[in-house]
Amino acid sequence: MTASRLLERLFQTLPVLLGVSLIVFLMITLTPGDPVEIMLADSRATPEQAAVLRHDLGLDRPLPERFLIFLGRALTGDFGISFFHRRPVWDVLVERLPATIELTLAAILLALAVAIPLGVAAAVKRDTWMDRALSAISLFGVSLPGFWFGILLILLFAVQWGIFPVGGRTSFDLEVARITGFLLIDTLLAGRLDAFGAALRHLALPAITLGLPTAALLARVVRSAMAEVLTSDYVLFAEAKGLSRGRVLLRHALKNALIPVVTVAAIETGSLLGGNMIVETVFGWPGLGRLVVESIFARNYPLVQAAVLFYAVTYVVLNFVADLLYTGLNPKVRL
Amino acid sequence: MNPPLLSVRGLRTVFPTRRGPVVAADDVDLEIAEGEALGIVGESGSGKSVTFLSVLGLLRPPGRIEAGEILFAGRDLRRLPHAELRALRGRQMALAMQDALSALNPAFTIGTQVTETLLTHRIAPDMRAARAQAAALLTRVGIPAAAERLDDYPHQFSGGMRQRAMIAISLAARPRLLVADEPTTALDVTLRAQVLDLLDTLRREDGLALALITHDLAVVAERCPRVMVMYAGQVVESGPTEAVIARPRHPYTRGLLESLPRLEDPDRPLHPIPGQVPDLARLDPGCRFRNRCGMAIAECAAPVTLQPAGEGRLSRCIRAPEMAP
Ligand SMILES: Nc1ncnc2c1ncn2[C@@H]1O[C@H](COP(=O)(O)OP(=O)(O)OP(=O)(O)O)[C@@H](O)[C@H]1O
Numbered sequence: 126m127t128a129s130r131l132l133e134r135l136f137q138t139l140p141v142l143l144g145v146s147l148i149v150f151l152m153i154t155l156t157p158g159d160p161v162e163i164m165l166a167d168s169r170a171t172p173e174q175a176a177v178l179r180h181d182l183g184l185d186r187p188l189p190e191r192f193l194i195f196l197g198r199a200l201t202g203d204f205g206i207s208f209f210h211r212r213p214v215w216d217v218l219v220e221r222l223p224a225t226i227e228l229t230l231a232a233i234l235l236a237l238a239v240a241i242p243l244g245v246a247a248a249v250k251r252d253t254w255m256d257r258a259l260s261a262i263s264l265f266g267v268s269l270p271g272f273w274f275g276i277l278l279i280l281l282f283a284v285q286w287g288i289f290p291v292g293g294r295t296s297f298d299l300e301v302a303r304i305t306g307f308l309l310i311d312t313l314l315a316g317r318l319d320a321f322g323a324a325l326r327h328l329a330l331p332a333i334t335l336g337l338p339t340a341a342l343l344a345r346v347v348r349s350a351m352a353e354v355l356t357s358d359y360v361l362f363a364e365a366k367g368l369s370r371g372r373v374l375l376r377h378a379l380k381n382a383l384i385p386v387v388t389v390a391a392i393e394t395g396s397l398l399g400g401n402m403i404v405e406t407v408f409g410w411p412g413l414g415r416l417v418v419e420s421i422f423a424r425n426y427p428l429v430q431a432a433v434l435f436y437a438v439t440y441v442v443l444n445f446v447a448d449l450l451y452t453g454l455n456p457k458v459r460l
Numbered sequence: 461m462n463p464p465l466l467s468v469r470g471l472r473t474v475f476p477t478r479r480g481p482v483v484a485a486d487d488v489d490l491e492i493a494e495g496e497a498l499g500i501v502g503e504s505g506s507g508k509s510v511t512f513l514s515v516l517g518l519l520r521p522p523g524r525i526e527a528g529e530i531l532f533a534g535r536d537l538r539r540l541p542h543a544e545l546r547a548l549r550g551r552q553m554a555l556a557m558q559d560a561l562s563a564l565n566p567a568f569t570i571g572t573q574v575t576e577t578l579l580t581h582r583i584a585p586d587m588r589a590a591r592a593q594a595a596a597l598l599t600r601v602g603i604p605a606a607a608e609r610l611d612d613y614p615h616q617f618s619g620g621m622r623q624r625a626m627i628a629i630s631l632a633a634r635p636r637l638l639v640a641d642e643p644t645t646a647l648d649v650t651l652r653a654q655v656l657d658l659l660d661t662l663r664r665e666d667g668l669a670l671a672l673i674t675h676d677l678a679v680v681a682e683r684c685p686r687v688m689v690m691y692a693g694q695v696v697e698s699g700p701t702e703a704v705i706a707r708p709r710h711p712y713t714r715g716l717l718e719s720l721p722r723l724e725d726p727d728r729p730l731h732p733i734p735g736q737v738p739d740l741a742r743l744d745p746g747c748r749f750r751n752r753c754g755m756a757i758a759e760c761a762a763p764v765t766l767q768p769a770g771e772g773r774l775s776r777c778i779r780a781p782e783m784a785p
């Protein structure tokens with residue numbers, strides 16, 4: 126991909142982002158319910174005090190002006206003050222983000238780790254009982270409601286057998302100094318293997334809940350990509366060279382089959398960020414998803430706006446990355 | 461005459477399908493000696509590729525060999541353990557394919573794909589030596605500045621270069637047998653001659669045994685001393701090319717010849733064979749050419765076997781003797 130094509134692609138994303146910002150802005154501001162009233166609900170504020178607060182928050186200005194202000198500030202990372210944290214939205218987001226990224230990455234890596242071997246096996250054993258069993262399981266997995274699956278896992282592995290914790294990100298007695306915000310990294314930096322283990326155990330169930338439906342989806346992508354590649358002439362030709370079965374499958378076939386898989390995985394990572402809201406709420410995971418759910422209920426406009434915008438940007442960026450990966454892995458497309 | 465390097469007896473290859481078993485190769489006998497070229501001709505779907513994929517042990521499931529014996533250099537390939545068969549493949553018997561664009565892996569460089577064969581079969585001790593040999597091989601098939609092009613991907617090669625690179629890969633380990641499945645169909649006349657000349661040279665100088673599958677009878681006439689004509693999964697006629705072309709002993713061979721333009725007589729009217737190839741899943745035991753054969757008689761509904769038909773030939777036609785001039 127040339128630099129100009131890269132720029133062009135980046136440019137194409139601008140209207141999308143603008144549209145999303147507008148929709149987010151309108152959806153929140155036009156829904157009934159006054160944030161000032163909610164904020165002042167349990168204090169005994171006078172109407173004058175409420176008006177001052179409303180003015181301070183800019184809520185008394187006309188809508189177009191508020192949107193432009195919102196946009197201008199967003200570009201500089203200023204999303205205003207989170208109503209109920211009474212701190213800059215940006216700071217709150219940055220604080221919550223690592224937990225969500227950690228969970229999302231764990232989920233997508235888990236999904237790939239499960240999907241690739243199963244998908245390859247299904248493709249190699251095409252039309253056998255094993256293939257059929259795997260496709261039935263993955264169909265089930267794809268259609269699994271996340272929250273239901275999460276609760277089931279909690280009931281079995283946490284409540285019933287006590288193998289994994291019920292929720293949260295770590296135990297109270299095992300907290301370490303925050304450096305990167307990624308618990309798996311911070312615990313290692315602190316040299317605390319016990320805390321690392323605890324973080325991993327806390328991560329397990331939410332990552333499985335979030336990752337397994339994706340694993341099911343990706344396994345289907347791997348299977349069909351691999352099945353197609355296996356009928357190709359170049360796989361036959363590789364076999365005719367006398368290469369080992371493993372080399373034919375894992376090098377010649379898989380490298381080509383992974384092109385669509387990696388692309389779909391990158392896009393799915395964007396969708397996982399959305400899925401996080403449910404999983405983080407079910408598991409009490411202190412990430413962005415849960416924060417967004419709480420903020421929606423509290424009509425914490427600035428935060429919801431910022432978060433949804435963040436989701437949109439991430440989604441667009443990941444699609445862009447998927448594009449780059451597709452190009453990078455596929456020499457034929459490289460220009 | 462040399463003992464045959466490859467000898468196939470009674471090969472029967474079947475694809476189970478929903479409509480019943482398709483016998484894609486039926487009772488196929490063939491022999492190829494060292495330094496010999498056998499041309500294999502026949503309409504599309506007559507079982508040419510399936511026969512030789514069976515020989516190389518490269519049949520795709522659900523296809524499988526049901527019967528027959530495949531002797532290569534005295535070894536029964538059907539009884540060989542997988543690992544030993546794999547060691548022969550690419551090393552002693554190789555395959556060149558029709559379409560290099562699809563035969564070469566788009567995700568690997570040409571260099572990688574050539575050196576892979578050399579390293580797998582320990583023809584080259586290390587990557588450095590393998591790359592040097594790869595460059596020499598590519599030069600030999602006529603790729604200019606081969607050393608600099610090792611790191612190109614297949615799509616960066618022109619069609620003709622790709623085809624020659626693919627053939628170079630097939631020949632990389634100096635195999636004793638090359639199955640060339642329409643290797644030059646995609647090339648223009650000059651390149652075709654160049655590649656066929658190379659194969660001729662290898663045949664004469666190194667004793668390469670060549671199975672040349674082609675639709676082009678002119679190529680067979682020019683390059684293959686012996687020919688085998690296939691129809692609907694069976695060998696219908698085989699023997700010295702000159703005799704088969706000049707005096708066919710099977711109505712299908714004759715039909716095939718009459719359907720082709722002739723250099724010495726371009727104005728001769730062409731006669732395509734009327735009718736259709738029978739459905740391989742719905743065969744009866746009789747002659748498979750019966751429904752298209754102008755010479756068919758009642759007896760043709762009984763099984764017909766390959767019989768000597770003079771001049772070192774075999775024919776699967778009960779009326780072959782009557783075709784003698
Ligand atoms: N996977 C398969 N499933 C079912 N039948 C098959 C399969 N592969 C091949 N066949 C059957 O085998 C027959 C012979 O195929 P083959 O590829 O050997 O023909 P061919 O002589 O090489 O033709 P062409 O000149 O087009 O390459 C086909 O007509 C088809 O009926």
Ligand code: SF4
Pocket residue numbers: 710711712747748749750751753754755756757760764776777778779780
């Ligand atoms: S056996 Fe009969 S039908 Fe078959 S080719 Fe000979 S004459 Fe024709």
Ligand SMILES: [Mg+2]
Pocket residue numbers: 508509510641
């Ligand atoms: Mg063929």
